[in-house]
Amino acid sequence: MKILTTVKKVVDVELTMRVEDGAIVEDGMQYVINAWDESAVEASVQLKENNGAETTLVSVGGGDNTDMIRRCYAMGIENGIHIEDPALDKADSSIYARVLQMVYEKGDYDLVITGKQAQDTDSGQTGIILAEYLGLPCVSNVVAIEVLDGQHIKVSRSGDAGTEIVEMELPALITVDVSINEPRLPQMRGIMMAKKKKIEVMDLAALGVSADDISAAAPRSEIVEYMASKTRKGGQKFEGEPADITAQVVDLLANEAKVL
Amino acid sequence: MSKVLVVADIKQGDLKSSTSELLSKAKAIGAERAVVAIGGNIESLSSDLANAGSDTQYIANDPGLELFSAGPYTTCVVDAARQFDADMIWFGFSESGKAVAPRVAAQLDAACATEITDVILEGGHIEVVRPAITNKVIQRVKINTDKLVAVVRAGAFEAVEEITGTENVVELSPPESDLKAVIKELVSDASGEIDLADADIVVSVGRGAKDQAGIDLVKDLANDLSAGFGSSRAMVDGGFMAHNKQVGQTGKIVAPTLYIAIGISGAIQHLAGMNGSKVILAVNKDPEAPIFNVADYGIVGDLFEVVPILREEIKKLS
Numbered sequence: 141m142k143i144l145t146t147v148k149k150v151v152d153v154e155l156t157m158r159v160e161d162g163a164i165v166e167d168g169m170q171y172v173i174n175a176w177d178e179s180a181v182e183a184s185v186q187l188k189e190n191n192g193a194e195t196t197l198v199s200v201g202g203g204d205n206t207d208m209i210r211r212c213y214a215m216g217i218e219n220g221i222h223i224e225d226p227a228l229d230k231a232d233s234s235i236y237a238r239v240l241q242m243v244y245e246k247g248d249y250d251l252v253i254t255g256k257q258a259q260d261t262d263s264g265q266t267g268i269i270l271a272e273y274l275g276l277p278c279v280s281n282v283v284a285i286e287v288l289d290g291q292h293i294k295v296s297r298s299g300d301a302g303t304e305i306v307e308m309e310l311p312a313l314i315t316v317d318v319s320i321n322e323p324r325l326p327q328m329r330g331i332m333m334a335k336k337k338k339i340e341v342m343d344l345a346a347l348g349v350s351a352d353d354i355s356a357a358a359p360r361s362e363i364v365e366y367m368a369s370k371t372r373k374g375g376q377k378f379e380g381e382p383a384d385i386t387a388q389v390v391d392l393l394a395n396e397a398k399v400l
Numbered sequence: 401m402s403k404v405l406v407v408a409d410i411k412q413g414d415l416k417s418s419t420s421e422l423l424s425k426a427k428a429i430g431a432e433r434a435v436v437a438i439g440g441n442i443e444s445l446s447s448d449l450a451n452a453g454s455d456t457q458y459i460a461n462d463p464g465l466e467l468f469s470a471g472p473y474t475t476c477v478v479d480a481a482r483q484f485d486a487d488m489i490w491f492g493f494s495e496s497g498k499a500v501a502p503r504v505a506a507q508l509d510a511a512c513a514t515e516i517t518d519v520i521l522e523g524g525h526i527e528v529v530r531p532a533i534t535n536k537v538i539q540r541v542k543i544n545t546d547k548l549v550a551v552v553r554a555g556a557f558e559a560v561e562e563i564t565g566t567e568n569v570v571e572l573s574p575p576e577s578d579l580k581a582v583i584k585e586l587v588s589d590a591s592g593e594i595d596l597a598d599a600d601i602v603v604s605v606g607r608g609a610k611d612q613a614g615i616d617l618v619k620d621l622a623n624d625l626s627a628g629f630g631s632s633r634a635m636v637d638g639g640f641m642a643h644n645k646q647v648g649q650t651g652k653i654v655a656p657t658l659y660i661a662i663g664i665s666g667a668i669q670h671l672a673g674m675n676g677s678k679v680i681l682a683v684n685k686d687p688e689a690p691i692f693n694v695a696d697y698g699i700v701g702d703l704f705e706v707v708p709i710l711r712e713e714i715k716k717l718s
């Protein structure tokens with residue numbers, strides 16, 4: 141089985157974000173692998189280890205992605221492709237999906253695994269749109285994968301009313317939730333080996349995308365402004381004898397907030 | 401005049417409140433309104449769909465649509481959108497909506513925006529507002545296409561009382577099933593329980609409850625209050641709670657009147673799913689827990705001690 145995994149570099153969401161003049165202040169920002177993509181990488185490596193597979197990752201945009209890709213190599217990914225081009229500066233989900241489509245079509249992949257969303261946009265669209273463009277069967281929000289045979293996998297999806305069990309014919313695309321696994325920490329041996337591995341960096345022309353293709357794929361949406369989000373303020377906090385403070389809070393919920 | 405198609409949110413045969421909330425917003429921006437309803441046994445819903453505020457109801461009712469499958473659901477929504485000539489297609493917040501919206505957008509060559517909290521018609525184009533980066537910032541997004549497919553964040557729009565509609569049913573032909581992604585089974589433990597998305601009060605349990613006994617303790621509180629019973633990710637990953645009970649960025653977004661967080665630290669990913677609640681009560685033994693930074697009322701204490709007292713005090717109210 142050949143697996144293609146998509147990974148994106150995103151801002152570290154644990155840091156404080158500052159917004160000035162409609163933009164996020166980049167100073168002091170740090171960038172990390174998107175948590176959902178890290179789970180996609182782990183899922184690919186587990187399939188390689190348990191069922192035998194060739195694993196390739198692709199990352200679109202993000203500038204210097206060397207550290208991130210090396211980290212994925214150290215986790216067990218074998219090949220890495222990085223598409224970088226100034227024309228992608230304003231890319232939205234549908235453009236990312238078009239570029240990923242070109243990458244997919246150059247390989248002979250049986251399974252595409254993407255994170256279900258990226259921590260910078262929280263959009264959750266790219267993988268699903270990619271499947272549409274490729275005409276592949278697609279299940280999103282996957283929390284477990286089982287290989288049935290060379291042509292079929294069975295996945296569990298966390299849905300509205302419970303867990304949906306879906307059998308898929310390969311080639312197929314799945315988007316995974318972070319709860320599918322606990323990504324491994326790269327080990328020293330892997331980290332050393334990763335340093336020697338090559339990363340295939342390409343611009344759009346090298347990928348075979350013409351200027352016309354890019355202009356035809358003008359972004360369908362663009363962010364015009366960032367704003368600081370409304371922060372909630374903490375209210376009254378009670379410490380002391382549990383019986384007293386609990387009674388006091390219930391009284392406030394009933395008579396002040398009027399929610400009980 | 402713009403034309404908004406709302407995708408009805410139906411769970412266990414009932415029409416959920418998000419449908420009338422979305423139709424109310426559509427009315428507020430002066431749009432023509434239709435709904436599309438998809439399911440296995442929904443023939444009796446047409447008057448509810450009209451009463452929710454729609455003037456046309458596209459209904460795909462077929463035994464094959466009983467269980468959710470993104471492909472066939474997409475076909476139905478696209479069919480209705482084409483017949484209605486919709487320029488906006490809105491989904492309420494749900495896992496099925498998040499799965500189907502990008503597909504519909506791809507098929508209609510439309511833009512797609514998820515988790516939106518507002519829609520603005522601005523000088524001939526559409527703009528949406530949505531949180532991003534785990535709710536740390538808000539984006540204003542300009543839509544460059546004539547058509548927009550959007551998933552609306554839970555609690556973003558309010559239903560107006562006086563909304564009415566007219567019954568005008570258009571039956572959709574049943575779509576082909578997806579032979580390459582076949583839904584085999586739905587493993588559900590949700591039947592009979594109060595839906596988190598609809599509940600007036602939500603009680604959520606976190607790692608502080610430790611184990612099944614702790615969870616049962618907190619669940620009793622939820623039952624007393626007829627509340628939805630949710631969880632932090634820690635208790636889902638620990639195998640104690642089902643995935644569809646998880647509140648947060650990668651789970652359910654809830655905006656109840658009262659949210660009660662028991663033994664939950666208040667990680668940003670959890671806050672992203674509940675900080676739209678009207679009132680928040682937190683119980684945590686750590687006075688520095690970040691949950692207290694968003695809670696209107698905080699009880700610093702051991703949940704094993706506090707929860708039984710909380711139940712007693714609440715019982716005294718009735």
Ligand SMILES: Cc1cc2nc3c(=O)[nH]c(=O)nc-3n(C[C@H](O)[C@H](O)[C@H](O)COP(=O)(O)OP(=O)(O)OC[C@H]3O[C@@H](n4cnc5c(N)ncnc54)[C@H](O)[C@@H]3O)c2cc1C
Pocket residue numbers: 175176318605606607608609631632633634635646647648649650651652662663664665666667668669670673683684685686689701702703704
């Ligand atoms: C990409 C990503 C997505 C995520 N999505 C989600 C999501 O959707 N939802 C979510 O919840 N999390 C999510 N998380 C995980 C999140 O970061 C936290 O790890 C998680 O919310 C922690 O759960 P918790 O508060 O129950 O556990 P902890 O953080 O371990 O907190 C337990 C709390 O219980 C308190 N406590 C312990 N014992 C007692 C006692 N006896 N009485 C009272 N209090 C006690 C402690 O003081 C502590 O504050 C996500 C993480 C990532 C990286």
